Amino acid sequence: MFKIIFSLMALQLSMLSHIYAGDLHDHSSHNHSHIAVDGSKTKIDPDKYNNFVSDLSSGQVAIVDVKGMVCDFCARGIEKTFYDDKEVKKVSVDLGAGKVLVAYSNTKRIDVDEIKNIFLINGQTATNVIINQL
Numbered sequence: 001m002f003k004i005i006f007s008l009m010a011l012q013l014s015m016l017s018h019i020y021a022g023d024l025h026d027h028s029s030h031n032h033s034h035i036a037v038d039g040s041k042t043k044i045d046p047d048k049y050n051n052f053v054s055d056l057s058s059g060q061v062a063i064v065d066v067k068g069m070v071c072d073f074c075a076r077g078i079e080k081t082f083y084d085d086k087e088v089k090k091v092s093v094d095l096g097a098g099k100v101l102v103a104y105s106n107t108k109r110i111d112v113d114e115i116k117n118i119f120l121i122n123g124q125t126a127t128n129v130i131i132n133q134l
Contacts, residue, residue, distance in 0.1 A: 039065030039098025040127040052092050052101050053134060059089055061132045062115060064100040068124035077122050
């Protein structure tokens with residue numbers, strides 16, 4: 001439990017450092033509109049999923065439905081945050097479908113609440129998480 005709390009605190013501190021450094025994306029600075037897709041209302045593309053897992057011999061894949069991802073900057077922030085976990089092998093963000101795929105090693109005990117918190121910290125909402133074993 002301590003490890004999870006410590007990880008979440010470190011993640012929050014990392015996000016705060018980006019805020020103070022001015023690295024966070026300011027959506028108000030754009031003159032174009034963003035459309036946030038609700039991933040729970042879309043289906044995962046089987047070809048994209050199969051391509052994602054094609055080079056993985058084992059592990060676990062979290063399929064996350066996300067609401068609130070609106071731009072490439074959002075996607076890169078999510079990827080960066082997940083890659084901070086050494087047990088993450090691969091991440092794929094599909095803005096158009098509102099889906100995120102995260103491949104973990106077999107040894108990772110996947111915590112759905114931790115995943116949801118990662119999105120919350122990044123300004124999105126994970127509406128559903130499905131875990132597949134490879």
